[in-house]
Amino acid sequence: MHISQEQAIMFQGGRVIDPYCDRDEVADVIVVDGTIAAKAPANIKIINATGWIIAPGFLDMHVHLREPGQTDKETIETGSQAAAAGGFTAVACMPNTQPCMDTPDVITQVIVQGRAANHCAVYPIAAITENRAGRVLVDFRALKDAGAVAFSDDGVGVEDDSVMRAAFERARQVGAPLIQHCEYKKMSDGGIMHLGKVSQQLGFPGLDPRSEEAMIERDIDLCRQIGSHYHVAHISTAKAVELVRKAKAEGLPVTAEVCTHHLILTDEACKSASPNTKMHPPLRPKADVAACREGLLDGTIDCVVTDHAPHTEKEKGVGFPKAPPGIVGLETAISLAARAMIDTGLADWKKVVRWFTTAPNEILGTVDRGIEVGKTANLTMIDPQATWKVDKHTFLSKGRNTPFDGWDLVGKPVGTLRGVQLTLSLTRQGNHNKTVTR
């Protein structure tokens, strides 16, 4: 990865896709002193962007950076560096750290360290309840004032009805989204993969998909009564998608995200018994994958995320039943989204760009920046025709826990620009670039 400070730079001849102003055309993009400019000054650095897509900076609104407290898995430095290498100019990070992100001090610490790392914007998501224990609400106002962009107990759902009702009320008062990890432990406890044919074949305890759907149902009901923005994290079943579809049709302020892996892999992958096919929510059968794709296409699901969840090799190396759930995703996300939605003929790059830019920024109310003259540059560059082989050893993340190691993918992020900071990852070791026709 190459990082440089560029006072004047021109991306020449790229395809500019900007959903903020519905733009899709071949054009030069000029950046002077970190701001999009109309005219190129003398001595401008020119980058040949022919064949590239130049888009507004991508945001992954669901990552685990593990810091503070679990720096053997990941740090804000390595996680945000992995994000930039994966084509992201911003990430929103979940509060299941140690200590938990449930006080203004921890939120401030994450923001300060994100800025110091300076690889991408780091937006902290605060816990809904103290220590994510599901009992006592955090101080929503103080955490919002400290810079939290949303609230979530991710890793677990808020099970208690009265606590969740009160959370909706507090979230409405401060005007922040509630992001729910939808899972009733009382229904899913002991399950290590999706409950179904494959779990029966493998003899693994199954995780009942109704644990996800029942919580979404309860929450949509609360949303209807209280009217505060509710966001479903990592949606994964056909019925869950249908519940959100109906809630949106009713006009409720409900949004949803889907993980790249839930758009590609099914529970059949668990037959490998690789711990890197274990995640929460678990990989689902084909019909659920199809429903998630369909939900994205019709706007029921708003955006795509990674749920980037790094673990050490040691932690993951204990076999499927005992391994912690989750996989890394930042450095494969854009290519995998293309694999799921473009290679299949379902969508085009315009849609993929929207799922990673306008959509998550609208949900979080974060930086809203199109490629317009006078705006601070915030760009993601993609080579949609580059083919590459995933090699986990080249990841900048500390995590190597991916089920996609060795996969051949088409479409690759080649860099980001934030203000004057240019990050190019054209020559990542071990990755070969060649051009194919898509």
Ligand SMILES: [Zn+2]
């Ligand atoms: Zn979660």
